[in-house]
Amino acid sequence: xxxxxxxxxxHFFQPRNAGVLADANGVGDVGSISCGDALRxxxxxxxxxDIILDAHFQTFGCGSAIASSSALTxxxxxxxxDEALKVxxxxxxxxxxxLPPEKMHCSVMGREALQAAVANYRGEVWSDDHEEGALVCxxxxxxxxxxxxxxxxxxxxSVQDVTNYTKAGGGCSSCHEGIEEILVKVMSERGEAFKxxxxxxxxxxxxxxxxxxxxxxIEAVLEMxxxxxxxxxxxxxxxxxDGKTIYVNMTGACAGCQMEALTLQGIQQKLMEELKxxxxxxxxxxxxxxxxxCHP
Amino acid sequence: MEGxxxxxxxxxxxxxxxxxxxxxxxxxxxxxxxxMHSFGNKVGxxxxxxxxxxxxxxxxxxxSEIIFTSCGTESDSTAILSALKAQPERKEIITTTVEHPAxxxxxxxxxxxxxKVHYLKVDGxxxxxxxxxxxxxxxxxxxxxxxxxNNETGTFFPVVEMAELANAAGAMFHTDAVQxxxxxxxxxxxxxxxxxxxxGHKLHAPKGIGVLYLxxxxxxxxxxxxxxxxxxxxxxxxxxTSIVGLGKAAEMALEAMAFENTEVARLRDKLEAAILAKVxxxxxxxxxxxxxxxxxxIAFEFIEGEAILLLLNKFGIAASSGSxxxxxxxxxxxxMRAMGIPYTAAHGTVRFSLSRYSTxxxxxxxxxxxxxxxxxxxxxxxxxxxxxxxxEPEKAFAPTYA
Numbered sequence: 001x002x003x004x005x006x007x008x009x010x011h012f013f014q015p016r017n018a019g020v021l022a023d024a025n026g027v028g029d030v031g032s033i034s035c036g037d038a039l040r041x042x043x044x045x046x047x048x049x050d051i052i053l054d055a056h057f058q059t060f061g062c063g064s065a066i067a068s069s070s071a072l073t074x075x076x077x078x079x080x081x082d083e084a085l086k087v088x089x090x091x092x093x094x095x096x097x098x099l100p101p102e103k104m105h106c107s108v109m110g111r112e113a114l115q116a117a118v119a120n121y122r123g124e125v126w127s128d129d130h131e132e133g134a135l136v137c138x139x140x141x142x143x144x145x146x147x148x149x150x151x152x153x154x155x156x157x158s159v160q161d162v163t164n165y166t167k168a169g170g171g172c173s174s175c176h177e178g179i180e181e182i183l184v185k186v187m188s189e190r191g192e193a194f195k196x197x198x199x200x201x202x203x204x205x206x207x208x209x210x211x212x213x214x215x216x217x218i219e220a221v222l223e224m225x226x227x228x229x230x231x232x233x234x235x236x237x238x239x240x241x242d243g244k245t246i247y248v249n250m251t252g253a254c255a256g257c258q259m260e261a262l263t264l265q266g267i268q269q270k271l272m273e274e275l276k277x278x279x280x281x282x283x284x285x286x287x288x289x290x291x292x293x294c295h296p
Numbered sequence: 297m298e299g300x301x302x303x304x305x306x307x308x309x310x311x312x313x314x315x316x317x318x319x320x321x322x323x324x325x326x327x328x329x330x331x332m333h334s335f336g337n338k339v340g341x342x343x344x345x346x347x348x349x350x351x352x353x354x355x356x357x358x359x360s361e362i363i364f365t366s367c368g369t370e371s372d373s374t375a376i377l378s379a380l381k382a383q384p385e386r387k388e389i390i391t392t393t394v395e396h397p398a399x400x401x402x403x404x405x406x407x408x409x410x411x412k413v414h415y416l417k418v419d420g421x422x423x424x425x426x427x428x429x430x431x432x433x434x435x436x437x438x439x440x441x442x443x444x445x446n447n448e449t450g451t452f453f454p455v456v457e458m459a460e461l462a463n464a465a466g467a468m469f470h471t472d473a474v475q476x477x478x479x480x481x482x483x484x485x486x487x488x489x490x491x492x493x494x495x496g497h498k499l500h501a502p503k504g505i506g507v508l509y510l511x512x513x514x515x516x517x518x519x520x521x522x523x524x525x526x527x528x529x530x531x532x533x534x535x536x537t538s539i540v541g542l543g544k545a546a547e548m549a550l551e552a553m554a555f556e557n558t559e560v561a562r563l564r565d566k567l568e569a570a571i572l573a574k575v576x577x578x579x580x581x582x583x584x585x586x587x588x589x590x591x592x593x594i595a596f597e598f599i600e601g602e603a604i605l606l607l608l609n610k611f612g613i614a615a616s617s618g619s620x621x622x623x624x625x626x627x628x629x630x631x632m633r634a635m636g637i638p639y640t641a642a643h644g645t646v647r648f649s650l651s652r653y654s655t656x657x658x659x660x661x662x663x664x665x666x667x668x669x670x671x672x673x674x675x676x677x678x679x680x681x682x683x684x685x686x687x688e689p690e691k692a693f694a695p696t697y698a
Contacts, residue, residue, distance in 0.1 A: 060598065060643075062619065
């Protein structure tokens with residue numbers, strides 16, 4: 001069974017704003033019946049102010065699809081359309097205290113329903129640029145279509161390349177066989193044979209970041225999480241960045257906290273999302289030493 | 297744990313008598329059956345007894361036709377790979393579109409290795425076309441692998457007849473019978489079935505034990521090579537406790553065979569008829585006239601199966617579904633797709649699978665709960681309006697990228 005958060009369960013068992021909204025003036029129908037998830041979002045917008053007075057949904061889908069729909073309606077009520085459009089799929093997932101990676105597409109669907117409903121209200125045609133293939137990398141929720149297109153567009157030749165460009169395969173590595181298969185297929189299209197052991201292309205910093213930009217970005221992410229750590233009487237500081245390894249110092253209550261591993265994992269995930277590359281976060285010896293003194 | 301367990305095609309509880317039979321083989325009877333001393337000897341005798349108990353359940357001619365393995369999947373892989381190794385000149389496999397992944401994933405892998413795999417189609421009720429099958433059989437066919445009963449719908453395939461046809465074409469015949477063994481009387485000595493897979497945990501034995509039936513005279517190549525265990529056909533120290541447990545479970549299954557086919561079938565029929573009568577726009581998938589006595593697979597249109605399971609679970613009821621979301625894939629059950637069940641129904645299929653431990657009170661409870669769960673979810677469905685589906689549901693809701 002999926003590991004759903006209590007918040008997901010609560011929104012599934014007691015969905016808010018379910019059912020038809022009779023006087024809706026913006027409706028968005030999105031989803032895929034073959035995948036088993038589809039959603040109708042209905043908005044009642046006040047024309048003078050663009051404020052969303054009410055939002056309802058109807059969903060054909062699983063527990064997390066229903067929960068994401070319910071969360072979305074709660075999040076956008078009272079907002080103006082422009083404010084509402086700033087709600088990202090990650091915001092929906094965060095509101096629900098997270099979704100399993102295989103279920104992130106449920107939050108994406110919520111975000112797309114919102115775009116479609118707003119477009120409908122404004123009399124625009126919303127077209128979807130979304131193409132979803134079979135999920136290959138479950139750690140980072142990367143599907144086959146994205147991997148295929150990235151290999152094609154960048155002439156990639158190795159699994160490491162694919163990981164560098166898409167993150168796919170950068171986690172547990174159980175999908176490497178699947179990535180190799182896609183490489184074989186795409187490379188044979190351009191008349192090449194896939195050779196295992198081909199060195200990765202030079203590890204260009206993704207998105208063309210300089211070292212300085214990259215470190216600034218890392219610092220910015222750490223700044224983001226610090227207030228929360230400080231609330232719990234702890235802190236984190238950046239010690240060094242060596243390639244894909246980021247060394248940090250956990251101080252105060254964070255050092256040696258039983259939740260340290262979990263906290264670091266969360267920060268690592270955030271860093272990977274921001275940097276769009278696979279990195280590893282490692283607490284330094286200094287941190288380990290203070291742990292040793294705390295817990296002899 | 298309290299609760300209503302109607303998911304016995306997934307796995308079953310180990311009978312207490314089975315546990316009791318196993319316990320001495322963890323402690324005082326811990327010996328290795330291959331050893332010369334008396335610690336091993338008694339264990340060897342216990343395995344011999346278990347082998348005969350399984351032989352009895354399968355109606356096999358010789359006890360040496362029973363090879364103990366670690367699970368149904370190992371038995372399936374051993375059978376198919378053995379058939380290919382033993383007949384290198386034959387490069388084709390015939391199977392069906394609705395097999396268990398233990399067969400389908402292996403076949404997909406073998407296709408990459410250069411074998412030709414033919415997948416027999418099924419009709420709307422999950423039945424095979426034997427004419428199509430006959431046309432595909434040739435001197436290139438190494439092995440035919442067709443399940444005895446489908447795990448999702450319970451539908452039987454005519455494996456005894458199909459084995460005769462394979463035999464006439466000089467091909468080996470294997471059947472994945474993990475769902476049928478213990479629920480269907482078997483008499484393998486009177487069939488042309490060469491190989492058959494059994495999984496212990498489907499018939500109230502523990503997980504981690506299986507059987508490959510191998511008819512005497514069938515050419516064989518082991519998957520695991522090493523020691524002389526199982527007459528060199530499956531090396532590796534025997535899982536003695538589980539083998540003893542499976543023997544006991546086989547004996548009990550044989551005793552309960554009539555009960556499974558009368559009382560369990562009656563409860564299943566009652567459950568199914570009541571749900572169909574109370575829930576509009578629901579139907580049985582597979583072939584209700586020819587299926588396992590314990591299985592009912594019902595499609596509830598316009599809603600999604602994982603949501604149904606989560607609500608059932610809230611009421612302490614365990615079942616399973618063919619929806620994409622429960623499998624972690626993006627497609628609903630390949631069995632439902634193969635039968636041409638539309639997406640709006642395939643995602644809403646729920647399998648109830650009973651056992652001889654299921655009670656009338658449990659059935660009544662499920663009958664009472666299911667209609668309100670379905671109604672509750674349909675209220676959320678964009679295909680549903682008030683008390684019925686929207687007029688022309690597919691037009692009333694046609695989302696982007698459908």
